[in-house]
Amino acid sequence: MNKGDCKIMKKTLSLFVFLITLALALPVRAAEDETLPHQHWQHKGILGVYDKAAVQRGFQVYKEVCSACHAMKFMSYRNLEKIGYTPDEVKAVAAQYTVTDGPNDEGEMFERPALPSDHFKSPFKNDKAARAANNGALPPDMSLLVKARDGGEDYIFSILTGFETPPADVQLMAGMNYNKYFPGHQIAMAKPLSDGQVSYADGTPNSLEQEARDVTQFLAWVSEPHMEQRKQMGIKVILFLLVFAGVMFNTNRKVWSKLH
Ligand code: HEC
Known part of the structure; x- marks a missing residue:
């Protein structure tokens, strides 16, 4: 040569x-919507990892508030071990729910406390029951919500902090609420979070922004629990x-x- x-x-x-x-x-x-305010998320970027403490607080927010309406059917209680809960803590969380199992030897369905291997219990029996309880609107399943929406984490955070009194020229439909960031601005969900909604055991201030930030990080982890391994593999390959x-x-x- x-x-x-x-x-x-x-x-x-x-x-x-x-x-x-x-x-x-x-x-x-x-694909991001430029009008959404951009937040800093520590788990984004090529080296970003989840903030485990925030993800755990976010689980608390989901469990105490969002799970009343939003299902998360792809998650099992034992998945919570991945964000730092011990097997005993996971057992205790699961045992707070009652699930239907069966049929038993008599051919009957029966109720029992949930086990770590069970999927998260859905708040409604089916979509029709969910709509009936929510003014005709379906609260979307949250297993993949962060991945399924343009803007991802920024969108979820903005929805949670974007409830406002409607401008004078906007006529809200019955049962709807005004949200600056929801497409069309009329959303069937009433403002779910506010200052002091949950009490954090680790003493983190429970402002609306903090709760919204924490639950968003939990939802991001739920949407992609293997992100950290994926990034490590990518770096090794490069x-x-x-x-x-x-x-x-x-x-x-x-x-x-x-x-x-
Ligand atoms: C009382 C029931 C209820 C509770 C509690 C609730 N939601 Fe909702 N949520 C709904 C309904 C109903 C919709 C659908 C709204 C619509 O389509 O107009 C919705 C929609 C949403 C959306 C928009 C989804 C989309 O399709 O783009 C987000 C984000 C959301 N909820 C997050 C949360 C979070 C996070 C919590 C917990 C902090 C929560 N919700 C608690 C009922 C609820």
């Missing part, structure tokens, strides 16, 4: 490394590719150097 070729290869390689670095560094903002590219580059140079 002559010197010119070698230079071109070097240039191509550094361009390749530069492009990978650029792709990793640029935040993905493609490192491997970089080392591999270096080795290949050197090998290539050595092999061709003999043919000058």
Whole structure:
């Protein structure tokens, strides 16, 4: 290989490394709604990990407030061990719920306390019952809500903090509430959180913003519990590719150097 070729290869390689670095560094903002206020979330970005304390507080908010209306059918109680609860704590949480099991040897369904292996108990028997209790609107299942909405975490946080008295020219439909960030601004959910709604055991101030921030982080974790492993794997793959590219580059140079 002559010197010119070698230079071109070097240039191509550094361009390749530069492009990978650029792709990793640029935040993905493609589908986000620009009108939503942007919040800082520690779990976003290539090295971001969940704030476990916040996720645990968020579970408390979900359990004490949101779970009255919103189901989370893909979660099992034992999944809570992943955010730092001990198996005994998980057992105690599950035992607070009663689920229907069966049929038993007599062919009858029966009730029993939930076990860690059970899925989160849904607040309503079915969608029709959920609508009937909520002015005709269906509270969406929260298992994948953060992933399913444009704006993700920023959208959830904005909805929770975006309830306002409607502007004078807006006529609210019966049973609806005004929310600055909900598409169309009329939402069937009444403002679920306010200052002092939950009491945190770790002494964190329970302002509306704090509760909204915590429950949003819990919902983000629920939507993607394996995010941390995924990112670690990504970083390992990139490192491997970089080392591999270096080795290949050197090998290539050595092999061709003999043919000058
Ligand atoms: C009393 C019942 C009730 C409670 C409690 C409740 N919600 Fe809702 N929520 C609803 C209903 C009903 C809707 C659907 C509203 C609509 O479509 O107009 C909804 C919609 C939402 C939406 C918008 C979803 C979308 O489709 O874009 C978010 C976000 C949300 N709820 C979050 C929460 C959070 C977080 C909590 C707990 C802090 C909570 N909700 C507590 C009934 C409730």
